[in-house]
Amino acid sequence: MKSTEMVARETDVLIIGGGFAGSWAALRAAELGARVILVDKAYVSRSGASTLSGGITTCPLDSDDIDVWAEEFITRGGYMCDQRWTYQLLEGQRARVKDYESWGVPISRDAEGNIRRFASRGMINVRGMQYQPKVAMRELRRRVLDLGVVILDRVCVTELITSDGQWPTSGSVAGAVGFNVHDGQFIVMRAKRTIIATGMIAMKGTHRVDNDTGDGVAMAFRAGARLVDMEFTFGGTFNVLMKRYDFPSYNVAIAHGARLINARGERFMEAIDPVRLERGELSQVVAAFAKQMIDGNGPVYIDLRHVDDTYWSDMAKIHRGGSILMSEHVPDPRVHPLPIEPTWGMWASGRSGLQIDLQGRTNIPGLLAAGSAAKNDATGTHASAGSPTAFCNVSGWHAGECAARESLEDQLPPTPTHVFNELREAAFAPLGKPVHEKSADALHDDLARLEASVVDGMVLSGDRLQAMLEVTRDVARLSGEIAAMDLHDLVKIHEARNVAECAGAVYQSGLDRHESREQFFREDYPMTDPSWFCWHGIRRGRDGVIMERLPFPTEGVRFPIRNLDSGLGRIGAIIRGETPKGGAP
Amino acid sequence: MTVDATTKIEIDPLTCTGCGLCILSCPADVIRLDEAAHKAVVAYGKDCQVCYLCEDDCPEHSITLSHDISNSRRFSTYDQFGLKI
Incomplete structure (x- = not known):
């Protein structure tokens, strides 16, 4: 490690995570004249799940009847969504597809040159297109740089800054801190608005998205943000x-x-x-x-x-x-x-995550979220091919717009300066610890072992969820005790803590839900219970975790809400x- | 279960020009530049997730990835049920 010197930056909008959601947020915020920092622990355009996303995205064209598509998303998702978001997703994605076309992103086409579309997995009417996500991400990077966005690659963000120096906060989120994973420089990024766009939550090694460790979701949870439907992760x-x-x-x-x-x-x-x-x-x-x-x-x-x-x-x-x-x-x-x-x-691509409104705002002032770090209220718990990437594009765009507009009319929140030193000490603490019998890799082994069996992971029970919760608590505790061998190892320790805390929220939510629904199945509560037809919130309060049942919005409902699920899950x-x-x- | 330390990624030092594109490409920060030799080297091979981004982005085609899955944190249902594949 070369240094742990502290560098301070100020900006209007800070975006954590440089995949589709974060890059679209950066593009839109910069278009509106905001100063933007886009930070990623890897390299923006080659990080997270975006470049590896299989190459199918939802593709509504001008000739499509959006009502038909919306109805299918809403009904297949069991009406467990915000119908205004469904329309916003489809209309927004129409525009994003046109952008990709105009940027020259390769898209599979038929002999006449029209976009070749496929019935999306999980759907009958909704269509997706096959395209090259790597080129789309490369173009996004080039375009945000052209608009003056400051990209900080290889910076591992460790914590959000809060205006009162408390986690959970009673104030607002005022940016974030992190370190450069190659040279150890500690960076304080003070911001009027902060957008979490760190993607899905996945164990390291069980899928091929090993750096999607739920970092932003965990940081926001620590700051008091509400997560919803975590058991549907x-x-x-x-x-x-x-x-x-x-x-x-x-x-x-x-x-x-x-x-x-x-x-x-x-x-x-x-x-x-x-x-x-x-x-x-x-x-x-x-x-x-x-x-x-x-x-x-x-x-x-x-x-x-x-x-x-x-x-x-x-x-x-x-x-x-x-x-x-x-x-x-x-x-x-x-x-x-x-x-x-x-x-x-754990394979959340919008079925769970940070709760956001139509503009991407969370329940914490100053904090927004987009993409797979957020709950996708356009499609509810239903996973269909292409809708997660569409949601990344569209929710990123809206979060960027909201953050830019709000920040341009606001001031930087004051933050107690001792907080920065404390956050630096916390970020680097494992580098100074004596060698421990557990390594960072061993912590990730313990977490991944929770997903060893497809059958056991699918057929849950109170006892099994409790046992898994205990493992995540052990890993979270150990992440504060073990030693980091170098900066690369330090990143993995922070990741282990974040995965463990996110997984803990998943298992706690599962323990609280005494029924089976959609992809969540408890053999001790195998039946669907109509009283659970709601969003299921979890957030940290001063006195512990708060579980909430939240009704679906009735405003803007085009298709009368019906509780379709009944009987055996x-x-x-x-x-x-x-x-x-x-x-x- | 342990992490498989076998390096899944090979960089040919004879054709690598040290341009650094693969270092940027790697989401898991596996590759670093050997500044003395001016060559890309595999520094944290056990973290390779076999995503092929480095192989795709290398202009000299100097990188070869094994097709084996990322690491041994994956488990086979076929092993659990005693099925030989």
Whole structure:
């Protein structure tokens, strides 16, 4: 480490996280004339999940009837959303797709040159497009720099600054502090408005987004921000091929006609979702996989013999190095179905997170959020291909606009200066500690072990949730005791604390919910309870954690709210061999 | 379960020009510049998440990634159910 000198910066808008959400926020805020700092622990345009997001995004065009799309999002999400957000998402994404087109981002097109669209996984009417997220992110970086945004790459943000020096705060958020992960410079970033855009919460090593450790969500939670529906963070996706290899994109494969079959050659989704089949709601497809395993019908294979030719031609163009399918490591997938399996665990891409309003504001003054760090109120708990990235684009744009407008009419909040020194000491504390029997990697091992089994992770109980909660508490405590070998290690210790605190909120929320709904299934409470048809909040108060049940907004409702879910929860029904009831057809 | 320390990423020192693009690309901060040799080197190989961003961004095609999944924090359901793949 070269230095721990302190550098102070001031700005109108500070954005933490440089994926789609953060970059769109930066672009919009700078367009409106605000001074903007965009900070990321990696390199903006190559960080987080955005560049790795599979390359499908929701694609509403001018010719589409937005009412039809909105109704499908709202009903498939069980009306557990803010319908104003649904319309805002679709109208905003129309504009963002046009931006990507005008920027020359490669988009899969048909012979006539029109955007080739696919029925989105989980949907019937809603369409997505296949594009190159890496080029989109590169363009966003170039454009925000052109607008004068200050990008701070490789800065690990460790804590939000609060105006009263308290966590949780009774005042406002006034920026953040962090350190450069290469040279150790400590940076105080005072800001009139701060936007959390740090992406989803994932364990390190269980998905391929190892730096999405929920840092911003954890920091905001410590500052008193409300998280909602954290138990719906659970989810899964098919991403492991033949036990050893990363499968490039399930969403893309099934959009082109790939099928799932069991060891008997049966297309088992026919019995569970005869309309959407493999394109059904993802948690239910993963539950169907688990059922095949429990019933002795494994392995499950992805059958690519039926995909259209564009699957292979687009892959060659878009996924140059990354496809195991085009290598000699696996049997020819044009001839042989290949064993595939999902992961299941913390995989929040909008189903849970920081609660925001239509402008991206949280419950803490001065603090906004966007993208997968926030709860996606446009689609509720329903995961469909492409809507998370669309929400990143659109919520980022709105948060950037709101933060810019508000900051231009506001002053920097005063902050007690002793706070900065205390935050610096806290950030670097592990560097001075004696060697401990546990390493940073061991903490991440302990966390990842909680997601060891797809079946155990899906079939929850009070005892199991309590046991998992205890592990997260141990990891959070140990993160304050163990030693960092260098700055790279220091980052991983902060990440372990953040994952553990986010996971703790997930398990605590799950313990509080005495029912099963959507992808959340407790075998000790297998039935859906109508009294839980609400948002489920968790936040830190001065005297401990506060759990809340919050009604869905009735303002701006276009489709009368109905509680569709009843009886045995959907995951429970699949695991028990019944057809899921309720929900949209 | 332990973290697999096997390096999944190889950088060919003969063709690497030390341009540093791969260092920028890596989300997990695995690659650093050997300033004396002016070559990119794998500094924290066990943190490689096998995302291919460095391989894609290298103008000299000097980087080769194993196709093996990221690290051994992943678990196979097929092992849990005793199925051989």
